[in-house]
Amino acid sequence: MIMETNSSQVLVEANRLAKQYPVAQGWFKPPASLYAVDGVSFRLAAGRTLAVVGESGCGKSTLARLVAMLEPPSSGDLKIDNIQIDQASRSDLKRIRPMVQMVFQNPYASLNPRKKVAAILDEPLAINTKLNKFERKETGLAMLAKVGLQAEHYSRYPHMFSGGQRQRIAIARALMLDPKLIVADEAVSALDVSIQAQVLNLFMDLQESNGLAYLFISHNLAVVEHIADEVMVMYLGKIVEQAAKRHVFDEPLHPYTKALLASMPRLTAKFPQKRSMLHEELPSPLNPPPGCPFSNRCPHKKDACSAAKPALQDFQGRWVACSRIAEIA
Numbered sequence: 001m002i003m004e005t006n007s008s009q010v011l012v013e014a015n016r017l018a019k020q021y022p023v024a025q026g027w028f029k030p031p032a033s034l035y036a037v038d039g040v041s042f043r044l045a046a047g048r049t050l051a052v053v054g055e056s057g058c059g060k061s062t063l064a065r066l067v068a069m070l071e072p073p074s075s076g077d078l079k080i081d082n083i084q085i086d087q088a089s090r091s092d093l094k095r096i097r098p099m100v101q102m103v104f105q106n107p108y109a110s111l112n113p114r115k116k117v118a119a120i121l122d123e124p125l126a127i128n129t130k131l132n133k134f135e136r137k138e139t140g141l142a143m144l145a146k147v148g149l150q151a152e153h154y155s156r157y158p159h160m161f162s163g164g165q166r167q168r169i170a171i172a173r174a175l176m177l178d179p180k181l182i183v184a185d186e187a188v189s190a191l192d193v194s195i196q197a198q199v200l201n202l203f204m205d206l207q208e209s210n211g212l213a214y215l216f217i218s219h220n221l222a223v224v225e226h227i228a229d230e231v232m233v234m235y236l237g238k239i240v241e242q243a244a245k246r247h248v249f250d251e252p253l254h255p256y257t258k259a260l261l262a263s264m265p266r267l268t269a270k271f272p273q274k275r276s277m278l279h280e281e282l283p284s285p286l287n288p289p290p291g292c293p294f295s296n297r298c299p300h301k302k303d304a305c306s307a308a309k310p311a312l313q314d315f316q317g318r319w320v321a322c323s324r325i326a327e328i329a
């Protein structure tokens with residue numbers, strides 16, 4: 001749902017993506033079903049950054065896994081580089097898969113401790129390219145330099161690095177096949193603030209030099225404000241608002257976006273900061289409220305809000321899912 005994107009530049013197109021998980025309910029009850037992602041549609045253009053924000057459990061990581069093709073959706077479809085993934089031929093998939101790489105939160109867990117950096121960087125090339133050993137080493141060393149590490153680091157093991165350096169190695173690995181999209185799921189959340197800034201700047205430099213797009217997931221709004229072009233706000237598996245970063249941060253429209261911004265510390269807050277506007281508990285995704293999923297916490301709730309699920313609609317150039325938006329904006 002990027003308004004200004006012309007279709008030839010669209011790298012990712014998600015249409016009504018949904019992911020349902022069965023959840024055990026105890027011995028005598030049949031498993032219930034939980035929608036971790038529930039009808040999410042968006043477009044991401046080449047070279048742009050779409051950030052996904054929302055409280056814990058709103059479906060950010062699930063969406064990340066769907067877009068990274070690590071899991072199939074339960075319904076809906078995903079197009080990457082104009083190829084519909086569930087109908088793609090083997091050769092299309094072989095071309096598309098390396099285009100999308102993921103960087104996770106915890107570089108301690110995502111790097112194999114038994115492999116040297118050399119092997120970690122060599123592996124994607126050995127599997128996916130015809131480069132010989134020497135060419136692969138050269139490419140690996142060049143990539144290390146690109147992410148700000150030294151040649152001597154090439155023959156070390158992950159445990160010999162700091163958290164920030166490990167995340168650089170994970171980023172280098174993700175870049176080995178020259179991807180078009182990095183799905184970054186809380187990729188800087190575990191790092192110290194100063195290291196966070198370095199890694200974010202690296203992400204942005206790489207965007208400029210390699211034309212990378214990011215699906216950038218973070219619960220940290222200060223980080224999102226720094227890096228995003230567009231922001232998608234999720235609530236219980238659904239998009240409640242999506243718009244250009246400036247719109248979301250300077251003039252949020254959906255009551256949930258307002259509450260989220262008001263409850264999170266930011267450097268350049270134009271919106272009043274309150275401790276929390278989210279008084280009621282987040283409902284269980286197993287048992288969402290009828291109609292608007294935010295209705296039980298919304299200060300603008302009317303009876304009609306419980307009657308029907310609000311569609312995501314274009315309102316003043318943003319996408320907002322609130323049936324009262326024209327009255328409350």
Ligand SMILES: Nc1ncnc2c1ncn2[C@@H]1O[C@H](COP(=O)(O)OP(=O)(O)OP(=O)(O)O)[C@@H](O)[C@H]1O
Nearest residue numbers: 021022036055056057058059060061062063219285
């Ligand atoms: N494999 C799974 N099986 C069952 N339920 C799952 C599974 N993965 C996620 N869920 C549920 O789906 C919902 C969304 O989870 P998800 O991890 O995508 O949220 P998130 O926004 O990434 O949260 P966080 O900010 O804590 O990382 C949660 O209710 C979670 O419990």
Ligand SMILES: [Mg+2]
Nearest residue numbers: 060061062185
């Ligand atoms: Mg997550």
